[in-house]
Amino acid sequence: MADHGIGGKTVLIAGGAKNLGSLIARDLAAHGAKAIAIHYNSAATRPDADRTLADLRAAGVQAVALQADLTSAGACARLFADTVAAIGRPDIAINTVGKVLKKPIAETTEAEFDSMFAINAKAAYFFIKEAGIHLNDNGKLVTLVTSLLGAYTPFYSTYAGAKAPVEHFTRAASKEYGARGISVTAIGPGPMDTPFFYGQEAPDAVAYHKQAAALSAFTRTGLTDVADIAPFVRFLVSEGWWMTGQTILVNGGYTTK
Structure with a gap:
C-alpha cells in the first residue's frame, strides 16, 4: 500500500519564493516534508527566496533555491x-x-499574448511533462490556475484563456501517469490578497472583488487568502490522492462551474 503522507517526502515548488508558493513550502515543511526545492524566476525574487529558505531550514528541512525562467x-x-x-x-x-493581464482584446498586443501563453500555458505544460518523467511512483502533481475559468467576464481573455488549456493538460496527464500511481490536479483560487492581484486592478474593481464571493463577509479582506488555499494543496498532495484529473475552484463561492 502506497504511503500518501507528507512525512519524509521530497518536494519541488515552482514559484515557491513568495506569496502562495512560499506559504505552501512552509506548510509542507511543518507537516513533515524532508526536502524542498523552491524555484524563483529572477534575481529580483532572490531576497524572497532567501527568506523562505531560512524558514524551511529553521524547520529542519533540507532546502534549496533554484532560479529559472520556465518559459x-x-x-x-x-x-x-x-x-x-x-x-x-x-x-x-x-x-x-x-502572470495576470487585465486588458480589452482590442488593446492586447501580440507580444502580450505571447508572454501570457508562454508563462501560463507553455510553462505549465512542460512542468507537467518533466514531472511525469521525474516524479517518483505514487507522486503528486498540482498546478495553480484561476477561478476565472468559471467566470463569464471581459478583460481577462489572455489570462483565463492561457490558464484554460491547463485543465486538459491535467486530464491528459492524469490518464498518462495514472499507471504509476501519480495523481494530477489543478486548483483555481479566487482573486487573492497578494500583489499579484492588486497590480492589475483599479480601486472600483478591487471593491467589487472584495464582496463578490458568497463567503466574502467572513474573510479578513473579502478576497481569497493564501492561507485558505495551502490546506487544499496539502490535501491533494497527501490523503487526497484519489482525486485526479480534476480542476477544483477554491474561492468561497466567487465563481463555480
Whole structure:
C-alpha cells in the first residue's frame, strides 16, 4: 500500500519564493516534508527566496533555491534535473507560476499574448511533462490556475484563456501517469490578497472583488487568502490522492462551474 503522507517526502515548488508558493513550502515543511526545492524566476525574487529558505531550514528541512525562467522546455527540464541533483527525485511537484493581464482584446498586443501563453500555458505544460518523467511512483502533481475559468467576464481573455488549456493538460496527464500511481490536479483560487492581484486592478474593481464571493463577509479582506488555499494543496498532495484529473475552484463561492 502506497504511503500518501507528507512525512519524509521530497518536494519541488515552482514559484515557491513568495506569496502562495512560499506559504505552501512552509506548510509542507511543518507537516513533515524532508526536502524542498523552491524555484524563483529572477534575481529580483532572490531576497524572497532567501527568506523562505531560512524558514524551511529553521524547520529542519533540507532546502534549496533554484532560479529559472520556465518559459522554455529546456528550462523546465533543467529545473527538474537540478532538483534531482540537489535533493533527490521529487515525490510532490507543485507549479504556482502565473502572470495576470487585465486588458480589452482590442488593446492586447501580440507580444502580450505571447508572454501570457508562454508563462501560463507553455510553462505549465512542460512542468507537467518533466514531472511525469521525474516524479517518483505514487507522486503528486498540482498546478495553480484561476477561478476565472468559471467566470463569464471581459478583460481577462489572455489570462483565463492561457490558464484554460491547463485543465486538459491535467486530464491528459492524469490518464498518462495514472499507471504509476501519480495523481494530477489543478486548483483555481479566487482573486487573492497578494500583489499579484492588486497590480492589475483599479480601486472600483478591487471593491467589487472584495464582496463578490458568497463567503466574502467572513474573510479578513473579502478576497481569497493564501492561507485558505495551502490546506487544499496539502490535501491533494497527501490523503487526497484519489482525486485526479480534476480542476477544483477554491474561492468561497466567487465563481463555480
